[in-house]
Amino acid sequence: MLDAEQLDAFGRDGQLTVADLFSAEEINRALADLEQWDAEFRSTLTDEEREWYLEDPSDPSSPFRKLDDPVFHRAAFRALAMAPALLEAVEQLIGEGVTLxxxxxxxxxxxxxxxxxxxxxxxxxxxxxxxxxxTTWIALDAATEENGCLHYGLGSHREPVLEHTAPEDAPFNLQVPPDVAKKYPMTPAPVPRGGVSIHHGNxxxxxSANRSAHPRRAVxxxxxxxxxxxxxxxxxxxPSHSVKVS
Ligand SMILES: O=C(O)CCC(=O)C(=O)O
Known part of the structure; x- marks a missing residue:
């Protein structure tokens, strides 16, 4: 349950960090499931999927950059997504009756x-x-400035949806033009393991890149x-991967 101060902060900044939403056991279960998913999915990857999912598509043993639809594919992630405390916060912020x-x-x-x-x-x-x-962003590892935590343009949720473009070799990296991005200084939002950073869609x-010797995983x-x-x-x-929550 978010309190009045947290609701005000979200209205002002378009972002809110809640430090301690998930237990160490819940995060451990998700990471174990992720490891198993990595092993199962890697062996079935098509060339196109390698381009999309791996850090280095030319190397079949390259680490995953990302994985899509964990809530649809994996039970441990479904359990995280259905946590009552998370859903209550979501409904406080965007209203009742929501779909993941x-x-x-x-x-x-x-x-x-x-x-x-x-x-x-x-x-x-x-x-x-x-x-x-x-968007709710859950830290599966402590996210720090060194390992690439999120940074936010606080208050930028009051901007309209802006034009984005993506480099030809990275269609997944849609981005606003640099002169627009410059309007908002980016504030780091470190999140402890098991915490959540919530942001408005705008x-x-x-x-940033992960400059550390440890992964920075998040869902x-x-x-x-x-x-x-x-x-x-x-x-x-x-749409068949959507989960109607309430
Ligand atoms: O985790 C990241 O580095 C990017 C996440 C992101 O852009 C998002 O959650 O919308």
């Missing part, structure tokens, strides 16, 4: 985990109501209020 329409694991492996440029989630997802979409954010759950819908999103999302 997409989820992602960002692996950010040691030394090779690359940066994520400045973007708004609402450009990717294109909801018809920009206030109806929320909030500008980015993460995101993307929620949409049930009276809203995605209108021509930038990437394809499989």
């Amino acid at each position: 329409f997409f989820s992602q694991v960002f692996c950010k492996p040691p030394e090779v985990g690359g940066p994520k440029p400045v973007h708004q989630d609402n450009f990717y997802f294109a909801p018809n109501d920009t206030d109806a979409l929320l 909030t500008l954010h980015q993460s 995101t759950f993307h929620f949409l209020r049930n009276d809203a819908k995605l209108v021509e999103p930038a990437l394809k999302y499989d």
Whole structure:
């Protein structure tokens, strides 16, 4: 349950960190499931999937950059996403009756985990109501400035959805033009393991490369209020993978 101060902070900044949402056991279960998923999925990867998911697509043993739809594919992640404390916070922020329409694991492996440029989630997802979409980002490892925690343009959720472009060789790296990004200084948001950073779909954010010797793994759950819908999103999302929560 978020208190009045937390709700005010989210309204002001478009971002809120809640330090202690999940127990060490819950996070350990998710990481064990992730390890098993890595082994199972790696052996089935097509060339196209290698391009999308691996840090170095030319090397079949390269670490995963990301994995899509953990909530649909893996029980331990489904359990995290359905945690009552998380869902209660989501409904306090975007209203009652929500669907988890997409989820992602960002692996950010040691030394090779690359940066994520400045973007708004609402450009990717294109909801018809920009206030109806929320991302919750759960730290599976403590996220620090050294290993590539998220940085936010606080207050930027009041911007409209901005034009984004992606480099040809990295279609997953949609980003706003640098002169727009410059308007908002980026504030680091370190998150302890098991904590969550919640952001509005319009909030500008980015993460830096992992310069540490340890992974910086995180899982995101993307929620949409049930009276809203995605209108021509930038990437394809499989509606059959959605989970109606309430
Ligand atoms: O974890 C990251 O580095 C990027 C995550 C992100 O952009 C998001 O959760 O919207």
